[in-house]
Amino acid sequence: xxxxxxxxxxxxxxxxxxxxxxxxxxxxxxxxxxxxxxxxxxxxxxxxxxxxxxxxxxxxxxxxxxxxxxxxxxxxxxxxxxxxxxxxxxxxxxxxxxxxxxxxxxxxxxxxxxxxxxxxxxxxxxxxxxxxxxxxxxxxxxxxxxxxxxxxxxxxxxxxxxxxxxxxxxxxxxxxxxxxxxxxxxxxxxxxxxxxxxxxxxxxxxxxxxxxxxxxxxxxxxxxxxxxxxxxxxxxxxxxxxxxxxxxxxxxxxxxxxxxxxxxxxxxxxxxxxxxxxxxxxxxxxxxxxxxxxxxxxxxxxxxxxxxxxxxxxxxxxxxxxxxxxxxxxxxxxxxxxxxxxxxxxxxxxxxxxxxxxxxxxxxxxxxxxxxxxxxxxxxxxxxxxxxxxxxxxxxxxxxxxxxxxxxxxxxxxxxxxxxxxxxxxxxxxxxxxxxxxxxxxxxxxxxxxxxxxxxxxxxxxxxxxxxxxxxxxx
Numbered sequence: 001x002x003x004x005x006x007x008x009x010x011x012x013x014x015x016x017x018x019x020x021x022x023x024x025x026x027x028x029x030x031x032x033x034x035x036x037x038x039x040x041x042x043x044x045x046x047x048x049x050x051x052x053x054x055x056x057x058x059x060x061x062x063x064x065x066x067x068x069x070x071x072x073x074x075x076x077x078x079x080x081x082x083x084x085x086x087x088x089x090x091x092x093x094x095x096x097x098x099x100x101x102x103x104x105x106x107x108x109x110x111x112x113x114x115x116x117x118x119x120x121x122x123x124x125x126x127x128x129x130x131x132x133x134x135x136x137x138x139x140x141x142x143x144x145x146x147x148x149x150x151x152x153x154x155x156x157x158x159x160x161x162x163x164x165x166x167x168x169x170x171x172x173x174x175x176x177x178x179x180x181x182x183x184x185x186x187x188x189x190x191x192x193x194x195x196x197x198x199x200x201x202x203x204x205x206x207x208x209x210x211x212x213x214x215x216x217x218x219x220x221x222x223x224x225x226x227x228x229x230x231x232x233x234x235x236x237x238x239x240x241x242x243x244x245x246x247x248x249x250x251x252x253x254x255x256x257x258x259x260x261x262x263x264x265x266x267x268x269x270x271x272x273x274x275x276x277x278x279x280x281x282x283x284x285x286x287x288x289x290x291x292x293x294x295x296x297x298x299x300x301x302x303x304x305x306x307x308x309x310x311x312x313x314x315x316x317x318x319x320x321x322x323x324x325x326x327x328x329x330x331x332x333x334x335x336x337x338x339x340x341x342x343x344x345x346x347x348x349x350x351x352x353x354x355x356x357x358x359x360x361x362x363x364x365x366x367x368x369x370x371x372x373x374x375x376x377x378x379x380x381x382x383x384x385x386x387x388x389x390x391x392x393x394x395x396x397x398x399x400x401x402x403x404x405x406x407x408x409x410x411x412x413x414x415x416x417x418x419x420x421x422x423x424x425x426x427x428x429x430x431x432x433x434x435x436x437x438x439x440x441x442x443x444x445x446x447x448x449x450x451x452x453x454x455x456x457x458x459x460x461x462x463x464x465x466x467x468x469x470x471x472x473x474x475x
Contacts, residue, residue, distance in 0.1 A: 006124055008181050010132055013116040014139045015174045016080055019167050020109035021143025022150075023087075024052070025279060027103075029151040029300045030160045037160065038096040043217055050213045051100045055107020057209055057401055058202040063111030064394030065250050066193055067118060068387055072185040076115045077178050082108040084171040091164035102164075113140065114394035121381055121389050122185040130330075131322035133381060134374035138318020141373040145311030145366070148283060152301030187386040191248030198250055200242055204235035205398070212405040216412050251391050260383035261392065263451045264334070264376055265399045270444035271338050271372050272400035273407025274345060274437040278365055280408050281415060282348075283307065285430055286358055292420065294427040296355055309359045313366030314373070321374040330375040330382070331451040337371030338444035340364055345438035349431050368441075376400075379451060410436060 027034070027048055035045035067075035086105030093099040120132045154162050211218070211225040218224050243249040255261060283303040288295025298306065321333050344365035351357050376396060384392040414433040415425045 005181065006128065006132075008177070009119065009123060009183075010136070012174055012178045012182055013076075013112075013119060014136055015170060016076070016083070016109075016178070017112045017116050017136060018139045018143040018146075019170055019174075020083060020106075020112050021140045022147040023083075023106055023109070023167060024056075025144045025147030026151050026163050027052075027147075027160075028280070029148065029283065029304065030155050030163060033155055033160045034096075034099070038099065040096045044096055046213075046217075047100050048096075048103055050210070052103040052107045053213060053401065053405065054206055054209055055104040056110030057107075057205045057398055059108045060110035060114065060398050060401075061201065061251060061391060061394035062193075062198045063108070064114030064118075064390035064392075066390075067111070067115045067185075068390040069188065069191065069193060071188070072115050072118045072122065072390065073178070073182050074184065076112065076119065076182065077175060079108055079111045079115065080171055080175045080178060082106075083112075084168060084175060087164045087167045087171060091161050091168060110397065111390075111394065113397045114390040114392075117377055117381055117393045118386075118389040119182065119185060121386060122187050123183060129381070130325050130378055133377045134322030134325060135319055137374035137377050138315050138321075138370055141318055141369050142311055142315035144279065145307060145314060148279065148307050149304040149311055152299065152304045156301060187389075190387070194243070194246050194248055194250045197239065197243050197246060200235055200239035201250060204232050204239055205402075207232035207235055208402065209405050212409045215409060216416065220413070251395055252388055255384050255388050255392055256395065258383055259452045260379055263447055264379040264383075265396055267334060267338060267372075267444045267447040267451070268376055268396055268400040269403035269406075270440050270447060271341060272403030273410070274341050274441040274444070275365075275369055275372075275407075276401075276404025277407035277411040277433070277437055278345070281411050281430070281433065282358070282362065285352070286355070288424060292422065292424040292427070294352070294430070298355075306355060306358050307362055309363035310366035310369070313363045314368075314370035317367045317370030318374045319370075321371050325375070325378060329453070330378040331448065331453060333371045334375035334379065334451065335445055335448040337368040337373075337375060338441055338448050340368030340371070342438050342441035342445060344368060345434050345441055349434040349438060352430075352434075372444075407437065407440060 031045050031048065034048060035042055038045070063075055063079060083106055086102050086108070089105060090099055090102035093102055116136060117133060120136065121129055124132055151163065154166070207228045211228040215225050240253070243251060243253055256265070283300075283306075285294070286296050286298045286303045286306055287300070289297045296302075317337075325333060344361050347364070348361045351361065377393060380393050380396050381389055411433045414436065415429040418426055418429060420426060
């Protein structure tokens with residue numbers, strides 16, 4: 001087998017990123033099982049998800065920048081080892097506290113996304129970059145869907161610990177292949193890691209995301225929530241000031257201000273709000289007993305199967321986008337993907353009385369996810385210099401996650417704000433939530449329309465920052 005093979009490199013990157021994406025959603029349907037097995041409370045069990053979210057948000061942009069500086073392969077292997085250790089610790093965890101720590105370690109894997117995009121840009125021929133990024137984005141998008149679909153059967157047939165044992169085996173093999181066959185990236189950024197910038201970035205992300213994820217329990221008007229939001233604003237302002245003055249910033253704010261970058265990030269924030277809220281609340285909707293006046297009383301496995309059209313559609317559309325991007329441009333694909341998300345949520349607002357309607361809507365939203373994921377990555381990669389790829393794509397993934405947290409929090413308020421005497425949400429709560437998500441995806445469509453159109457250059461590596469950036473390869 002040749003030491004350098006783009007196909008093998010892509011397979012390794014896709015496996016690592018796909019497993020991490022799967023770990024994002026794989027544990028969510030099994031939380032009640034984990035709570036019962038660990039003899040803990042529901043509020044404590046939710047930290048299994050919250051700890052993972054916070055960890056991934058912190059490590060994704062920081063390690064993306066580290067990869068730009070010290071080498072993407074070296075950083076990728078270290079991140080894969082961390083994911084392996086986190087999965088092994090979770091599989092063996094004797095208590096909920098250890099499991100939460102294991103999820104923090106797994107969250108380091110968020111850096112796999114920007115590192116993988118950077119390696120593709122560095123190692124693949126310019127003509128292969130767009131299609132490869134689209135295919136990888138399709139795998140990442142589908143990985144989250146696989147988690148939702150596979151969780152029920154795995155827990156039913158085996159045990160919730162196998163949700164981690166299976167990734168242990170996959171990631172272990174991936175580490176060994178990556179060490180031998182992935183080449184080290186030739187493009188390195190100049191400077192050093194700004195640890196002050198990293199600390200401030202971590203602080204404001206935690207101060208923002210923690211109250212968003214816990215406000216339903218703490219109360220939106222509680223001192224903890226309001227205090228953390230205020231701290232997030234102050235820390236963000238301090239981080240921006242520090243980065244602007246730094247000779248070696250963690251995130252180059254000049255790159256973030258590029259028109260193609262900030263508009264794509266705005267679309268990512270808004271579309272992420274709709275996407276993660278659908279992933280979080282649609283399975284719960286179909287699992288609601290029909291006695292509530294809606295829902296189908298589906299099991300975890302049955303609700304996962306209803307999400308299968310979304311999984312298939314987002315993988316196929318993600319792969320298809322790589323073929324369409326050279327012809328229609330990444331901007332058109334992002335706009336179409338966001339519009340399909342808005343259309344799906346609009347249909348869901350009025351059209352959720354039968355299971356086949358849910359399946360159709362899920363498939364439609366999946367088409368939108370696949371197109372949007374692939375086009376966002378291509379727009380960012382095609383608009384920044386090679387040595388900034390990891391940091392820029394890491395921030396894009398992070399902004400999408402922040403949007404997801406905001407969308408899930410707003411959806412939770414609408415769904416759980418007024419409950420029936422049985423403790424179940426009213427149907428109107430879900431209808432209002434779907435309508436809000438439609439508006440958020442529609443706003444994402446508007447942001448996508450603002451992405452500038454550029455046609456003159458088709459070489460990814462030619463992009464440079466400066467007062468007048470050279471035209472990028474995206475259209």
